[in-house]
Amino acid sequence: MSDSERFIPVAEPLLSGNELAYVTDCVKSGWVSSLGAYIPRFEEMFAQFCGVRLGIATSNGTTALHLALAVLGIGPGDEVIVPTLTFIATANAVAYTGAEPVFADSEPRTWNLDPDDVARKITPKTKAIIPVHVYGHPADMDPILDLARQHNLFVVEDAAEAHGAMYKGKRVGSLGVLNCFSFYGNKIITTGEGGLITTNDAALAEKARWLRDHGMSTEKRYWHPVIGYNYRITNVQAALGVAQMERIEEFIARKRHIAETYNQLLARVPGLTLPPEEKWATSVYWMYSVLVGPKFSLGRDELAARLKQRKIDSRPFFYPIHTMPPYHTGESLPVAEELSRQGINLPSAVTLTDDDIRRIAAAIQESR
Ligand SMILES: *Cc1c(COP(=O)(O)O)cnc(C)c1O
Numbered sequence: 001m002s003d004s005e006r007f008i009p010v011a012e013p014l015l016s017g018n019e020l021a022y023v024t025d026c027v028k029s030g031w032v033s034s035l036g037a038y039i040p041r042f043e044e045m046f047a048q049f050c051g052v053r054l055g056i057a058t059s060n061g062t063t064a065l066h067l068a069l070a071v072l073g074i075g076p077g078d079e080v081i082v083p084t085l086t087f088i089a090t091a092n093a094v095a096y097t098g099a100e101p102v103f104a105d106s107e108p109r110t111w112n113l114d115p116d117d118v119a120r121k122i123t124p125k126t127k128a129i130i131p132v133h134v135y136g137h138p139a140d141m142d143p144i145l146d147l148a149r150q151h152n153l154f155v156v157e158d159a160a161e162a163h164g165a166m167y168k169g170k171r172v173g174s175l176g177v178l179n180c181f182s183f184y185g186n187k188i189i190t191t192g193e194g195g196l197i198t199t200n201d202a203a204l205a206e207k208a209r210w211l212r213d214h215g216m217s218t219e220k221r222y223w224h225p226v227i228g229y230n231y232r233i234t235n236v237q238a239a240l241g242v243a244q245m246e247r248i249e250e251f252i253a254r255k256r257h258i259a260e261t262y263n264q265l266l267a268r269v270p271g272l273t274l275p276p277e278e279k280w281a282t283s284v285y286w287m288y289s290v291l292v293g294p295k296f297s298l299g300r301d302e303l304a305a306r307l308k309q310r311k312i313d314s315r316p317f318f319y320p321i322h323t324m325p326p327y328h329t330g331e332s333l334p335v336a337e338e339l340s341r342q343g344i345n346l347p348s349a350v351t352l353t354d355d356d357i358r359r360i361a362a363a364i365q366e367s368r
Pocket residue numbers: 060061062063086087089090132158160161181182183184193194195
């Protein structure tokens with residue numbers, strides 16, 4: 001390895017389009033707070049992209065999730081089923097409402113919420129299910145939507161990792177009643193920090209806008225009949241969002257090209273399981289991820305250490321949430337636990353070159 005070799009990050013944003021021009025416009029015009037033309041423009045662009053009528057932008061993805069659950073009236077005494085293998089925010093948003101997150105196992109094929117385990121976890125207290133499209137591959141939504149219909153439950157997609165992914169020809173973000181996205185710096189598009197709820201339900205959208213802005217009476221200024229939130233996005237963030245939306249198809253195409261290139265180079269490495277793409281799915285490969293099985297010559301963490309020596313960044317999979325202190329249940333969710341032990345996210349930024357991918361693939365194979 002030469003010292004001149006560049007460090008390859010797992011993720012980094014690409015802000016080389018109209019981002020600077022639009023942010024400059026906000027600064028020059030003085031519209032830097034949570035009023036301004038970029039906000040409705042971003043909300044409309046994103047909703048249209050998902051094939052839904054309405055978008056409500058928020059300060060981040062976690063507040064989008066919390067706001068969605070608050071709009072649905074979820075609170076103390078309720079249960080919400082979430083996958084145990086997801087980013088912590090999915091469960092925390094449930095906890096913020098006073099409801100209890102109930103953890104379900106993952107499917108070995110898609111790494112996403114297992115509908116059979118969801119069915120086992122439904123009780124008279126269950127109010128909602130939050131499928132998460134982990135690492136960019138959609139969850140198997142039809143069985144989840146069927147269960148929700150049978151038991152009269154809300155489905156709220158956590159699509160924070162899957163902007164543009166398709167389930168049976170439909171964009172994620174169009175499948176639940178209220179669906180949530182994040183625009184954190186490492187997501188498919190970024191606004192720095194930011195989030196958004198998509199929906200086709202005008203009444204729920206209106207309630208979301210109202211709760212997002214302190215729940216102030218529309219007739220009587222500074223009169224607040226409920227405890228609302230300040231979960232607004234700023235015009236500056238939305239300006240970034242509009243510029244990023246102009247390139248989202250290009251970013252997704254790049255993610256898919258990166259995945260194809262990795263898949264070709266890693267196809268015959270013993271002990272590696274390449275990421276899923278079911279027949280009914282179009283993944284956006286937010287994080288190109290592989291499972292490091294016992295037939296691979298190194299353990300997962302040893303592989304990460306070897307990559308680090310070669311200036312290649314990686315991430316382990318999430319810890320199953322039911323194993324962490326605030327949510328520890330002592331139960332066993334074996335598929336998620338095994339995925340969590342074996343899974344690793346490889347560099348997946350849209351800035352990654354084909355040469356970078358060849359360097360990473362060589363480092364993985366060399367370490368056998
Ligand atoms: C990133 C992420 C979130 C939270 O988004 P923030 O914008 O960081 O608050 C929620 N759920 C999942 C699955 C995520 O990956």
